[in-house]
Amino acid sequence: MLAYIVRRLWQMLPTMLGVVLLVFVLFNWVGGDPAYILAGKMANAESIANIRRQLGVDQPYYVQLWIFIRQIATFDFGLSWATSEPVSHIIATRLGPSLTVLIPLTVLETLIGIALALVIAFVRGSLTDRAVMIACTVGMSVSILVYIIVFQYGLAYQLGLFPVQGWGESFGENLLRYAALPILIGLAVSLAPTLRLFRSFVLDEVGQDYVRTARAKGLSERRVMWVHVLRNAAIPILTYVMANLPALLIGAFLLERFFGIPGIGREVILAVERSDFPVIKAITVYVAAATMVFNLLTDLLYQAVDPRVKLA
Numbered sequence: 001m002l003a004y005i006v007r008r009l010w011q012m013l014p015t016m017l018g019v020v021l022l023v024f025v026l027f028n029w030v031g032g033d034p035a036y037i038l039a040g041k042m043a044n045a046e047s048i049a050n051i052r053r054q055l056g057v058d059q060p061y062y063v064q065l066w067i068f069i070r071q072i073a074t075f076d077f078g079l080s081w082a083t084s085e086p087v088s089h090i091i092a093t094r095l096g097p098s099l100t101v102l103i104p105l106t107v108l109e110t111l112i113g114i115a116l117a118l119v120i121a122f123v124r125g126s127l128t129d130r131a132v133m134i135a136c137t138v139g140m141s142v143s144i145l146v147y148i149i150v151f152q153y154g155l156a157y158q159l160g161l162f163p164v165q166g167w168g169e170s171f172g173e174n175l176l177r178y179a180a181l182p183i184l185i186g187l188a189v190s191l192a193p194t195l196r197l198f199r200s201f202v203l204d205e206v207g208q209d210y211v212r213t214a215r216a217k218g219l220s221e222r223r224v225m226w227v228h229v230l231r232n233a234a235i236p237i238l239t240y241v242m243a244n245l246p247a248l249l250i251g252a253f254l255l256e257r258f259f260g261i262p263g264i265g266r267e268v269i270l271a272v273e274r275s276d277f278p279v280i281k282a283i284t285v286y287v288a289a290a291t292m293v294f295n296l297l298t299d300l301l302y303q304a305v306d307p308r309v310k311l312a
Contacts, residue, residue, distance in 0.1 A: 005296070012292045019288040024068050027277055028061065068281075077282040082274040087282045090267060097167060098263035101179045101255065102248045105186045109194055110241050112187070117198035118225050121206060132195070139192035144185075148258050151185050165260035182255040197240060201233040208232070234305045242298040246290040 052058040056067055071077050077087035116132075123129050156164045162181035168174050205211065206229060214224045253265030264283065271279040303310075 001300075005300075008296050008299070012296075015292060016289065019285065020069060020072065021065075023281055023284055024065055027281055028057070028064060072285055077278045080271075080276055080279055082271070082276045082279075087278045090279060091264070091282060091286065094262055094264045094267045096171075097174070097261050098252065098256070098265065100171065100174050101182050101186070101261060101263065102245075102252060104175070104179070105183045105190070106241065106245065106248065108183070108187055109190050110237070112191060113194040113198045114230070114237065116191075116195050117202045118230060120195075120199055121202045121225060121229070122221065124203060124206070133199075136192040136196050139188070140196075144189050144254055147185050147189050148254065151181060151188070152258065155184075156181060165258075167261055178259070178261070182252075182259050182261065186252065186255060194240075198233075198237060201236045202229060205229045205232045231306065235302060238301055238305060239298060242294050242301070245294050246287050 049058075056064060059067075075088055079085065080087055080090060083090075120129055120132055152164060156162045163178055167178050202225075206225075210232075211224060211229060214228050215221075219228075252263065253269050255261065256263040256266035257269060267279065268283055270276070271283075
């Protein structure tokens with residue numbers, strides 16, 4: 001196990017280097033000169049030169065690349081161009097609100113999706129199964145903006161069950177009060193595609209030989225589905241859930257923007273609007289690193305779910 005982890009971590013280095021080079025090229029060659037962005041429209045050549053010297057972009061490209069690599073290694077991307085706040089502090093303070101919404105959302109989405117997929121597998125091919133799939137298709141066809149507007153207006157503004165916007169200082173207050181409606185909306189949006197996918201994973205296992213053997217031994221349909229089928233369907237389900245985790249940090253920007261949640265997704269949108277390159281570069285690199293780490297964790301969890309899986 002330890003040898004496998006060390007080998008995988010070593011294999012991540014070339015991938016991470018490729019990401020670093022790509023981000024460096026995009027922001028230094030394609031993105032234009034940041035000195036002109038910071039100086040404004042009325043700046044003169046002297047002020048632009050001073051800004052370039054302060055940012056280090058007057059150095060040769062190999063020096064700038066080394067500075068960028070050193071920033072990644074030390075987790076120090078300097079100051080935000082828009083707010084003059086340390087980028088590391090921005091990410092540290094914005095990560096908590098995002099996780100407050102995304103972790104409960106992911107747990108609920110996964111558990112409810114698995115339970116409903118197994119229940120639907122009991123009545124596969126029936127009118128109920130078809131009705132649920134039609135409802136899922138309709139739900140997937142509705143934009144998340146519609147869900148946000150309807151839920152926010154109906155449940156928050158009209159009925160007053162939730163606050164329309166806001167974020168507090170206490171974790172309990174944020175989770176139970178401010179994050180409840182965003183989690184509910186995220187669940188309504190994501191449950192339909194998740195259920196369709198999990199249903200296909202379960203039905204792929206239902207037709208396998210081991211299921212027929214278990215039934216021939218006299219095992220109840222409930223035990224066959226909730227023990228044998230679920231255990232084998234857990235691997236693709238685990239792959240789907242773990243692969244989506246890094247993207248969720250950025251993908252929830254609409255929820256964070258509409259509900260005033262100071263999370264990573266909202267910060268990315270603000271950074272793009274302000275051309276705040278240090279924040280964008282830091283989040284891009286960290287999301288790429290998180291994706292590789294979650295891929296490693298997924299492989300390790302495979303063996304925990306199914307001991308027959310061999311790590312090589």
